[in-house]
Amino acid sequence: MPLADEVLADLLQRGERALLRHSARVNPVNFSDKNSPYWQQDYEQRQQCHARLAAAERAGAVQLGWAKQGGADRPLEQVRLLDANKLASFLGITTRSEAAQQARDILDAWLARDHRVTELLGAWVALKSPRGLGMESASDFADALRVLDALKQIDGADQIVRVFSRGLFRDTKRIETLSRHIDLLTAEQLTSPARQQEEVFSALGLVKEPQPFLVAGTGSLMLSGSQDCRIAQPFIGVSNQHITGYSGAPSWVLSIENLTTFHQASQHPDAESGLILYTGGMPSPSWCRACAHILETIPKQVPVYHWGDIDQGGFRIAAHLRNACIQRHSFHPWLMDAQRLPQALLSETTEAARSNMARNAWDAGWEELSQRMLARTIEQEGIPVSLPVAGISPR
Known part of the structure; x- marks a missing residue:
């Protein structure tokens, strides 16, 4: 990733953390340290970096602070965040708040009746990804919840997992790809240690073959x-x-x-x-x-x-x-x-x-x-x- 995009992505993360703290204070990225990657660039690389950051400034996302001396080639001293939403738009990515709302929309059908979904959304808003599963996995969690709903509708007889998966998703292996999500949804706590797939599935009546x-x-x-x-x-x-x-x-x-x-x-x-x-x-x-x-x-x-x-x-x-x-x-x-x-x-x-x-x-x-x-x-x-x-x- 070019240095300019690294700087901008870092600023966006700082802005999102500030929102989490309910703070308007976001520390700028400074280049005063001569060991900074900024000073490791050659002249052409630095000019490209300046051009990219200047484009972000024109978009209203950041403010650039230039050295007072150096003429047309004066160096950049700092980059300050002005608007996280504009910066996210400039970078072509969604903000955490936007991603959280998208995840909430995907999981809305289960919010009122499954406390684990509420806990999961809360963790995502807090910039946490339980078991490494972040907001981008909301659709997978929705499928996992559909599995749990379908199991509640049957008489409790054991279900052959691949046959059951075919009936739900027209994909014999889909449920097996959701084992981590199902584990998290059915664990004692959101922070409980991971269980083996066989243990998770067996407790729900999902088996490889009738036992x-x-x-x-x-x-x-x-x-x-x-x-x-x-x-x-x-x-x-x-x-x-x-x-x-x-x-x-x-x-x-x-x-x-x-x-x-x-x-x-x-x-x-x-x-x-x-x-x-x-x-x-x-x-x-x-x-x-x-x-x-x-x-x-x-x-x-x-x-x-x-x-x-x-x-x-x-x-x-x-x-x-x-x-x-x-x-x-x-x-x-x-x-x-x-x-x-x-x-x-x-x-x-x-x-x-x-x-x-x-x-x-x-x-x-x-x-x-x-x-x-x-x-x-x-x-x-x-x-x-x-x-x-x-x-x-x-x-």
């Missing part, structure tokens, strides 16, 4: 049409949407985040004394309904445990399960307390990650664990498999 509900242990699943499906060894898989209840007498219920650990747990000698459910990572709405139907038919004194990764995602899943599935039962962590694991197995994490883990543990109802949360992580596959037994304390 069976995997269950191991004792008893039988009750299915629609008055079907009774005995849980064979080591496990069975059925459609989420066909589960209506459960028949059996488990001593405990354990949900497991990861498939490898579920397979190992399903073959554990103690598996037949309880009921083991594979969440498939972040469980979908249809999975949560199936789980709730199962728990409705299990006595409330039977404890429910969750075993997931000791990391931000693992505790988010636990909080989601507590909110979506747990009504009458006590809900406990299983092998998710880093203090009770060999420290050599654990990896250090940041204080921000620890804080997020603690907050989600609290939301899961695990107040004691939340208060003593360590800044340590481990994936559950790195922990030897053990299962609850009668009378064991939660851990």
Whole structure:
């Protein structure tokens, strides 16, 4: 970019920041320092720079301050902003206020009913771009909001993401390009850390392909049409949407985040004394309904445990399960307390990650664990498999 345009763009940014501060004071760009890029130009470059800046002055955008000596070749000492809108017009760009209004117009249909849209617009006006997504992405956010609206209109059955995308946008991959936008719109806070696409989509019921509900242990699943499906060894898989209840007498219920650990747990000698459910990572709405139907038919004194990764995602899943599935039962962590694991197995994490883990543990109802949360992580596959037994304390 030529120096003159760099100077003008810098002045425009200063003007917009001044408006944000509700101030009329905008510091000029000065060339008094002999190390300034202005003085690094040769004679011809400086003349071209002068001509460009003089054109901006004639447009009423800036005021030029010239040295008192030097005759026709006198140097330029400073450039002062007069009118940000005229300067933006001269440069062929829109001002922040104009861009913000354009973004507001694009997202207007959601302003009154989605507080996150209001937060997003506020961040843009404050010259912030959450997750690197600025005002230029307003149309993408509108498409992301259309996805969320469409999901609210269906019966909650899992949707194959590319089929669903084709139906909405005539583009099988459009929704996948909006994963960052959908994440931001559905996150706990505008400043929440980014989540993996699979976690974001699964929580909404968007899946790559239909996933069976995997269950191991004792008893039988009750299915629609008055079907009774005995849980064979080591496990069975059925459609989420066909589960209506459960028949059996488990001593405990354990949900497991990861498939490898579920397979190992399903073959554990103690598996037949309880009921083991594979969440498939972040469980979908249809999975949560199936789980709730199962728990409705299990006595409330039977404890429910969750075993997931000791990391931000693992505790988010636990909080989601507590909110979506747990009504009458006590809900406990299983092998998710880093203090009770060999420290050599654990990896250090940041204080921000620890804080997020603690907050989600609290939301899961695990107040004691939340208060003593360590800044340590481990994936559950790195922990030897053990299962609850009668009378064991939660851990």
